[in-house]
Amino acid sequence: xxxxxxxxxxAGALLLAAVGLLxxxxxxxxxxxxxxxxxxxxAVQSWLALRYAAIHDTLTLPxxxxxxxxxxxxxxxxxxxxxxQVVTLKEEAAKAEILSALLGYARTQPDNRYLxxxxxxxxVSPFIRSxxxxxxxxxxxxxxxxxxxxxxxxxxxxDAYATVARxxxxxxxxxxxxxxxxDSRADGVTIAQPNxxxxxxxxxxxxxxxxxxxxxxxxxxxxYPPDITVGQVISVRKRDYELFQQAVIRTNVDFANLEIxxxxxxxxxxxxxxxxx
Numbered sequence: 001x002x003x004x005x006x007x008x009x010x011a012g013a014l015l016l017a018a019v020g021l022l023x024x025x026x027x028x029x030x031x032x033x034x035x036x037x038x039x040x041x042x043a044v045q046s047w048l049a050l051r052y053a054a055i056h057d058t059l060t061l062p063x064x065x066x067x068x069x070x071x072x073x074x075x076x077x078x079x080x081x082x083x084x085q086v087v088t089l090k091e092e093a094a095k096a097e098i099l100s101a102l103l104g105y106a107r108t109q110p111d112n113r114y115l116x117x118x119x120x121x122x123x124v125s126p127f128i129r130s131x132x133x134x135x136x137x138x139x140x141x142x143x144x145x146x147x148x149x150x151x152x153x154x155x156x157x158x159d160a161y162a163t164v165a166r167x168x169x170x171x172x173x174x175x176x177x178x179x180x181x182x183d184s185r186a187d188g189v190t191i192a193q194p195n196x197x198x199x200x201x202x203x204x205x206x207x208x209x210x211x212x213x214x215x216x217x218x219x220x221x222x223x224y225p226p227d228i229t230v231g232q233v234i235s236v237r238k239r240d241y242e243l244f245q246q247a248v249i250r251t252n253v254d255f256a257n258l259e260i261x262x263x264x265x266x267x268x269x270x271x272x273x274x275x276x277x
Contacts, residue, residue, distance in 0.1 A: 098260045105150035106262065112225070113266035115139060119258045120164065129172040129192075131258060136161045144223070144269035147261050151252040152229040153177065153217065154261055156269070165263075170230065171196060171255055179230050180218035181247075184209050187218055188247070190230065198231060200247040207245070209236050215249050225267050 099116060106114045117139075121132035135141050137160050147154040147167045155175065158168040168175055170190060177190040179200055186207035188200040203209060213233045219226030231249035238245040 095260065101150040102260065102262050105148070111266075112264050114262040115141065115265050116260055116262055117141075118260055123166075128174075129169045129255075130155070130158060131167050131169065131261075133165050133167055133261060133263070134163070135263070136163045136165045138162050140265050141165050141263055142265075142268070146224050146228065146264045146267055146269075148228060148264065149253055149258070149261055151254070152231065153224070153251075154253055154255070154258065156224065157263065167261070169255055170251070171198065177224060177230060178218045178220040179215050181207070181209055181233065182214040182216055184213060187220065188244075190249075198249050198251060200233075200249055201244060203245045203247060205238065205240075205243070205245055209233060209238075209245065209247050211235060215247075223269055225264065 102114075102116055106112070115135060117133040117135040119131050120134045123130045123132075131154075133141075133147075141157060141160050143157050143160045145157045147156060153170055155167045155169040155172070157165050159166040170177055171192045173192050173194060175190070175192055178187070179190055180187050181200075181203075184207045186203045186209050188203040191199045191201050193199060200215060211233050215230045215233060217224040217226055217228040217230060229252075231251040233247045234250045235248045236245060237247070
């Protein structure tokens with residue numbers, strides 16, 4: 001047999017073997033053999049993959065940790081910034097709500113001029129009840145000017161300086177406001193009690209004052225303009241042997257949480273005596 005015949009024979013044998021293996025594979029008869037042959041290869045591949053992953057992690061972990069730490073710091077800074085923005089927005093929303101209420105009140109009294117001022121401090125003395133506001137004579141604030149909110153009368157300016165002023169509250173025991181009940185038209189004077197209650201004294205015995213009546217400034221004496229809400233009658237004490245009757249009133253002003261107040265700058269009161277002991 002010559003060399004050409006040998007090559008043809010070998011090629012035919014290989015072709016027959018390939019066809020046979022293909023037929024056996026399609027018939028599923030080679031799967032056990034494939035599994036047996038691939039098992040050690042899979043083990044080797046798995047071992048190599050684990051070693052590669054370990055080496056890769058060793059080389060890249062420090063860089064990844066540094067990146068994560070930097071990213072974490074950036075996220076914390078963003079969270080802090082967002083928290084500050086939320087606080088600022090809440091404060092602005094609260095102030096906007098207060099200013100809206102004050103504006104609504106001012107519109108009901110168009111004859112007056114108002115100055116909205118921030119409350120910047122409170123006196124801590126148990127004998128003086130007053131607040132400090134962030135406006136003074138430079139802003140047109142004068143001693144004796146009434147101070148209000150949309151809920152009613154707060155007090156009046158007791159001391160005015162260039163940029164700040166002290167407001168004596170109507171809850172100060174030294175404060176006195178001439179008032180009149182809205183329905184019975186009874187005149188009286190407020191007297192603040194040490195426990196925080198506000199009484200209206202010097203009410204004529206002839207007047208029939210009833211609970212729930214509104215109490216307004218009367219304008220008598222020139223200390224306050226008339227018709228500013230002071231409070232509402234909650235009880236009346238009337239004794240036949242006394243010259244006057246008294247009424248206990250409740251004010252709607254939250255004196256402990258005043259933030260912004262209105263100074264009535266168009267009102268020019270009579271001289272105010274100091275309330276400082």
